[in-house]
Amino acid sequence: MEFTGFEKKAEEALSDCKGAVKHCALNALHHLKKAWDIKEIDPAMAVFRGITAEEEAASSVFYTLKNQRYQNAKKIRFKEHTYKQALFPYIKSIVRFLGELNQHNGTPIETYHLQHTEHNKRKAMCLHLKLKQMDMVATPTPPLHFNISNPDTGKVIIFEDEFKRTNIGDTFDSVLDYVKHIADQRNNVLYANAGGRPVVKGDMSGYLSEQKKKIFTMIYLVLLVDPWIDEGHSAFVQQALDGFLLLLEQIDENDVCPPVDRNAQG
Numbered sequence: 001m002e003f004t005g006f007e008k009k010a011e012e013a014l015s016d017c018k019g020a021v022k023h024c025a026l027n028a029l030h031h032l033k034k035a036w037d038i039k040e041i042d043p044a045m046a047v048f049r050g051i052t053a054e055e056e057a058a059s060s061v062f063y064t065l066k067n068q069r070y071q072n073a074k075k076i077r078f079k080e081h082t083y084k085q086a087l088f089p090y091i092k093s094i095v096r097f098l099g100e101l102n103q104h105n106g107t108p109i110e111t112y113h114l115q116h117t118e119h120n121k122r123k124a125m126c127l128h129l130k131l132k133q134m135d136m137v138a139t140p141t142p143p144l145h146f147n148i149s150n151p152d153t154g155k156v157i158i159f160e161d162e163f164k165r166t167n168i169g170d171t172f173d174s175v176l177d178y179v180k181h182i183a184d185q186r187n188n189v190l191y192a193n194a195g196g197r198p199v200v201k202g203d204m205s206g207y208l209s210e211q212k213k214k215i216f217t218m219i220y221l222v223l224l225v226d227p228w229i230d231e232g233h234s235a236f237v238q239q240a241l242d243g244f245l246l247l248l249e250q251i252d253e254n255d256v257c258p259p260v261d262r263n264a265q266g
Contacts, residue, residue, distance in 0.1 A: 001032065001033055001036035001208065001212065006116070007212075007216055009116045009123075010116070010125070010216060010219050010220060010223060011026075011029060011219075012123065013116065013123035013124065013125070013223050014026055014219065014222075014223075015123070016122040016123045016124075016227065017222065017226055017227075019063070019067070020059070020060070020063040020067075021060050021063045021064050021067065021222060021226055022060075024056045024057070024059040024060035024063060025056070025057060025060035025218075025219055025222060027053075027056045028053045028054070028055075028056035028057040028060065028215050028218075028219070029053070029215065029219075030053075031049040031050070031052045031053035031056065032049070032050065032053040032208065032211060032212060032215055034049050035047075035049035035050045035053065035208055035211070036208055039204040039205065039208060040204070043200040043201070043204050044189055044190070044198060044199075044200040046200075046204055046208065047189050047200050047204075047207065048186075048189055048190060050207065050208055050211040051085075051186050051189070051211075053211060053215055054084070054085070054088060054211055054214050054215060054218075055081065055084035055085065057214070057215040057218035057219060058083070058084040058085075058087040058088070058218060059078065059084060060218065060219070060222050061087060061218050061221055061222055062076050062078055062083070062084075062087075063078075064222050064225050064226045065225075065237070065241055066078075067226075068225070068226075068229050068233065070233060070237065070238055070241055071238060071241075071242075071257055072241060072242060072245055072250075072251055072255060072257075073241060075245055075250045075251060076245070076250075077250075080183075081183040081186060082176075082179045082180055082183045082248070083179075083248065084183075085179060085182045085183045085186070086175075086179035086182070086183075086244070086247075086248065087218065087244070088214045088217065088218065089163065089166070089167045089178075089179075089182070090159070090163060090240075090243075090244050090247070091217060091218070091221070092166055092167070093159050093162040093163040093165075093166045093167065094159050094162065094240060096162050096165075096166050097148075097157070097159055097162045101148070107132070108131055108132055109129050109130070109131065109132065110130045110131060110132040111129075111130045112127060112128060112129045112130065113127075113128055114126070114127060114128075114220060114224075115127075115128060119227050119228060120227065120230060122227040123223070123227070124223055124224075124226075124227035124228065125143065125220055125223040125224050125227075126139055126143050126224075127139065127140060127143040127144065127224065141228070141231055142224075142225070142228035142231040142232065142233075142234045143224045143225075143228065143234070144224055144225065144234035144235075144236040144237050145231075145232075145233075145234045145235050145236065145260075146235060146236050146260075147235045147236060147239055147259040147260050148236070148239070149259045154258075154259065155256070155258070155259075156239045156242070156243075156256065156257070156258070156259050157239075157243075158239075158242065158243030158246050158247070158256070159240075159243050160175070160243070160246075160247060163175060163247060175247045175248065176247075176248060176249055179248065225237055235259070235260040238257050239257070239259075242255070242256040242257055243256075
């Protein structure tokens with residue numbers, strides 16, 4: 001499987017991470033590469049490796065949050081497939097929200113992009129925000145230290161509506177039902193049932209290319225958070241974590257951290 005130059009630099013940057021954050025992310029890429037190698041001769045195992053790769057990338061994100069002691073991070077159920085399989089759909093719903101927000105006339109952001117950088121002698125990633133109608137670029141430090149809140153309630157947005165519109169539609173009664181369903185699909189690839197043995201068909205190259213996008217999205221997230229801990233917690237990371245746990249019914253609204261009080265910052 002070919003990686004772009006940008007993706008190769010992200011893989012190299014993982015060498016500066018430590019412990020489970022590093023090893024889970026590198027193992028995700030290992031499974032992805034192996035899946036590509038066997039996609040023609042054993043497509044079922046290639047799919048299983050592709051799923052495992054996604055789960056390992058999610059684990060790397062979870063360990064980052066746990067190691068940096070984000071509030072509520074201890075409530076992540078690290079060993080449950082539902083949590084690992086739910087992370088990328090949740091990230092996708094946030095990306096959808098940001099894309100729609102970017103089209104709104106009131107937002108000050110025109111475009112945004114990631115860049116490889118160094119921080120405290122570590123390979124890292126940063127976020128650049130091009131401001132509308134201004135020849136200026138904002139670069140938050142740490143990269144995800146901002147909130148998106150509802151101006152009417154003052155509460156942070158948890159992206160529940162975006163998750164449902166992006167992933168569920170009218171098919172499932174709840175977010176939890178949906179994530180349990182996608183986790184069950186993992187077992188359907190491997191195990192026979194009363195209807196017969198599982199048979200995997202389809203565009204394996206396309207499937208694994210999509211898995212690669214998911215995995216690198218989560219690796220980029222790790223590199224936007226893990227190297228920057230000396231700068232303190234990132235408010236948007238806390239907001240996203242709380243929203244994720246709230247959707248999975250692991251916390252209630254009283255556990256959600258309030259938006260950052262900018263007036264209290266020095």
